[in-house]
Amino acid sequence: xxxxxxxxxxxxxxxxxxxxxxxxxxxxxxxxxxxxxxxxxxxxxxxxxxxxxxxxxxxxxxxxxxxxxxxxxxxxxxxxxxxxxxxxxxxxxxxxxxxxxxxxxxxxxxxxxxxxxxxxxxxxxxxxxxxxxxxxxxxxxxxxxxxxxxxxxx
Amino acid sequence: xxxxxxxxxxxxxxxxxxxxxxxxxxxxxxxxxxxxxxxxxxxxxxxxxxxxxxxxxxxxxxxxxxxxxxxxxxxxxxxxxxxxxxxxxxxxxxxxxxxxxxxxxxxxxxxxxxxxxxxxxxxxxxxxxxxxxxxxxxxxxxxxxxxxxxxxxx
Numbered sequence: 213x214x215x216x217x218x219x220x221x222x223x224x225x226x227x228x229x230x231x232x233x234x235x236x237x238x239x240x241x242x243x244x245x246x247x248x249x250x251x252x253x254x255x256x257x258x259x260x261x262x263x264x265x266x267x268x269x270x271x272x273x274x275x276x277x278x279x280x281x282x283x284x285x286x287x288x289x290x291x292x293x294x295x296x297x298x299x300x301x302x303x304x305x306x307x308x309x310x311x312x313x314x315x316x317x318x319x320x321x322x323x324x325x326x327x328x329x330x331x332x333x334x335x336x337x338x339x340x341x342x343x344x345x346x347x348x349x350x351x352x353x354x355x356x357x358x359x360x361x362x363x364x365x366x
Numbered sequence: 367x368x369x370x371x372x373x374x375x376x377x378x379x380x381x382x383x384x385x386x387x388x389x390x391x392x393x394x395x396x397x398x399x400x401x402x403x404x405x406x407x408x409x410x411x412x413x414x415x416x417x418x419x420x421x422x423x424x425x426x427x428x429x430x431x432x433x434x435x436x437x438x439x440x441x442x443x444x445x446x447x448x449x450x451x452x453x454x455x456x457x458x459x460x461x462x463x464x465x466x467x468x469x470x471x472x473x474x475x476x477x478x479x480x481x482x483x484x485x486x487x488x489x490x491x492x493x494x495x496x497x498x499x500x501x502x503x504x505x506x507x508x509x510x511x512x513x514x515x516x517x518x519x520x
Contacts, residue, residue: 224466312378
């Protein structure tokens with residue numbers, strides 16, 4: 213692509229990383245997709261310092277990826293649930309897991325496999341073209357300036 | 367899923383994050399997918415400190431995601447190219463970009479769109495089930511212990 217035709221600062225990828233591009237936030241999201249929603253459970257599973265977990269949860273709530281809900285009144289206890297915005301991060305997390313299964317899993321194979329409840333089959337989620345349905349290969353993709361592109365040469 | 371049925375330390379997602387789960391490494395990979403391969407170009411595009419860039423590049427080479435190749439002899443200059451292992455990170459990066467286009471792009475729309483060269487159409491790459499071809503929704507997925515699962519209850 214014409215590298216000068218977009219501005220890094222408005223790059224959707226860069227902005228996404230600014231929100232969730234640290235290891236703890238990503239690991240919290242992994243736990244959330246496993247149904248782990250309470251502070252103490254997150255803290256124990258991740259072995260994360262409480263103040264760091266607090267900070268990351270606040271950040272994820274602030275940007276609308278998690279929602280804080282009261283689940284117990286006395287004492288007051290909150291849980292953190294994925295919003296739709298958070299649920300929509302699933303493809304990215306699964307794609308990272310798939311890569312890890314391929315390249316960094318130990319010999320016996322992946323520690324976790326996925327079943328697609330709608331068809332009942334074990335699945336390896338695959339990135340496909342929304343137009344033709346074929347699998348996506350990086351070499352087959354051509355980036356082009358989109359409607360939000362900012363010309364740096366203007 | 368049965369949360370006790372796998373060990374976090376052997377989680378493919380966690381291991382992947384340990385390799386590339388920092389913002390600079392991910393941004394370097396984005397540049398690589400745009401064809402930016404030389405130290406000075408990466409440094410300028412990312413506005414990253416030279417010592418940090420050096421460290422991240424060494425790490426990405428060490429774990430086999432980038433390959434260092436001599437492209438000029440006097441003075442000796444190297445470029446950093448994606449290996450197959452690196453190219454296979456594309457689905458994860460595109461999934462993060464897609465999410466950003468949806469949730470954090472400014473009003474005019476995404477700064478960048480993708481064309482699938484094989485079919486010639488603009489595409490929004492989509493995660494689909496390898497068994498039935500339907501789009502993946504997080505709610506339709508059931509994680510199960512895989513061959514590399516470690517029982518924590520044994």
